[in-house]
Amino acid sequence: MTAPQGHGPGTHPAQAEPLRFAYGTNGFADHRLTDALAVLADLGYDGVSLTLDHQHLDPYAPGLAARVRDAGRAIRRAGLAVVVETGARYLLDPMRKHRPTLLSAEPEGRAARQELLRRAIVIGAELGAEAVHFWSGTPDPGTTRDEAWRRLEEGCATALTDAERAGVRLAFEPEPGMLVADLAGYRRLWRALGAPDRLGLTLDIGHCRCLEPYPEPRCVELAADSLAHVQIEDMRRGVHEHLPFGAGEIDFPPVLDALRAARYRGLVSVELPRHSHAATATARHSIEFLRAAAARTAVPAPRTPRAPAHLSKEVTPT
Numbered sequence: 001m002t003a004p005q006g007h008g009p010g011t012h013p014a015q016a017e018p019l020r021f022a023y024g025t026n027g028f029a030d031h032r033l034t035d036a037l038a039v040l041a042d043l044g045y046d047g048v049s050l051t052l053d054h055q056h057l058d059p060y061a062p063g064l065a066a067r068v069r070d071a072g073r074a075i076r077r078a079g080l081a082v083v084v085e086t087g088a089r090y091l092l093d094p095m096r097k098h099r100p101t102l103l104s105a106e107p108e109g110r111a112a113r114q115e116l117l118r119r120a121i122v123i124g125a126e127l128g129a130e131a132v133h134f135w136s137g138t139p140d141p142g143t144t145r146d147e148a149w150r151r152l153e154e155g156c157a158t159a160l161t162d163a164e165r166a167g168v169r170l171a172f173e174p175e176p177g178m179l180v181a182d183l184a185g186y187r188r189l190w191r192a193l194g195a196p197d198r199l200g201l202t203l204d205i206g207h208c209r210c211l212e213p214y215p216e217p218r219c220v221e222l223a224a225d226s227l228a229h230v231q232i233e234d235m236r237r238g239v240h241e242h243l244p245f246g247a248g249e250i251d252f253p254p255v256l257d258a259l260r261a262a263r264y265r266g267l268v269s270v271e272l273p274r275h276s277h278a279a280t281a282t283a284r285h286s287i288e289f290l291r292a293a294a295a296r297t298a299v300p301a302p303r304t305p306r307a308p309a310h311l312s313k314e315v316t317p318t
Contacts, residue, residue: 019259020081021290022047022269023283024231025056026088029276033057033071037078039280043287047081049231049269050127052120053088059119060091072127083171083229083267084124085133086116101137102155103148103179110151113137117159124168130266131171131228132163133202136180136189148179153192156199163198171228173202176210176240183212183223190226200228204271206235206242209250216250217258224262231271232290242272244282245289252293 023045028036033056040048050071052059057071075082089097092112100109117134124132139148156172163170174186186201193199201223208219220227232255234248235241245252259268268290275282 017260017263017265019256019264019268019290019294020046020266021287022049022081022083022267023286024049024051024085024269024271024273026051026053026085026273027270027275027282028279029053029055029273031276031279034074036279037074037080039283041078041080043284045080045283045287047083047130047267047269048075048078049083049085049133049229049267049271050075050129051085051088052116052123053091057123058091059116059123064119064123068123068126075127081267082127082129083131083133083269084120084127084129086120087133087135092116098137103137103139103143103151105140105143110155114155114158117155118162121159121162121166121168121170125166129168131169131200131202133171133173133229134159135173135175136178136185138178145179149192152179152189156189156193160193160196160198169198169200169228171200171202173204173229173231174207175204176207181211182207183219186226201226202229202231203227204231204233205250205255206231206233206248206271207240209235209237209248210240211238215254217254220255220258220262220264224264227262227264227266229266230259230264230268232268233271242274244272244275245286245293252290253296256290256294 023040025033025036025048037048050057057067093099100113102110102113104110120132136152159170172186172189174180174182180186180189190199203219203223205216208216212219214222234243234245234250236248270286272282
């Protein structure tokens with residue numbers, strides 16, 4: 001994963017194709033999927049980031065094939081592109097958030113997460129998804145980092161085989177507090193797996209602000225060659241809390257300029273999973289904010305200091 005070499009002669013980020021904004025259904029948990037899709041289409045979003053979960057598209061409920069076909073028709077009627085996400089909090093275990101994972105100590109737990117990824121890949125292929133998104137998880141107590149990395153590499157290798165068979169691109173997200181928390185961790189995993197093109201990156205702009213040692217636009221530059229999906233929200237340094245735009249510290253015009261300069265053509269998905277109580281208003285505010293930020297001339301962002309050794313707030317994956 002290397003930095004881009006710059007623009008060609010006479011090329012400027014503003015001349016690149018417009019960015020395509022999407023919104024995550026995990027921020028519409030109180031809406032029916034069809035209603036959420038209609039709201040997003042009416043607000044002018046280009047896509048939807050669809051979290052497989054009980055309230056929208058449950059990958060374990062009866063009649064899955066028919067429900068996937070129905071969801072695909074609804075997404076197409078709304079004129080939206082789609083990314084499939086696997087970050088539901090309690091889909092696999094009603095007692096433990098985000099568990100089991102590919103790192104879990106119990107083999108049956110790892111197998112359950114692997115099966116979820118397999119189903120997500122099949123669903124993504126059926127929906128024509130631009131990517132299927134996943135993350136590493138956190139090691140169980142008593143699991144060494146070496147063991148955790150071995151399990152992750154094995155699980156990702158299996159997912160890559162499934163994705164190759166289905167013709168789907170994977171989008172791996174570094175997540176604060178997880179085994180793979182940052183861009184350096186993603187690079188390590190990608191190289192360990194043989195640098196596969198099919199294992200792309202989900203770059204979360206808020207996470208860059210939270211803990212990366214680079215300014216957010218520089219993170220985009222460093223990730224440009226691997227980007228499969230981008231998530232976006234506001235955030236503060238050292239605090240893993242997804243905030244509505246304007247409530248954090250990020251200067252967004254330089255970030256959006258960096259995405260245009262990288263000629264990124266995938267979805268830029270708003271990730272506000274704790275705002276379902278005000279989903280429609282938050283989605284409206286988000287698209288208005290992003291459009292305004294995209295229209296502004298960017299001012300170079302100051303260099304961001306390295307994250308503190310101990311974050312100022314406990315890091316809790318969303």
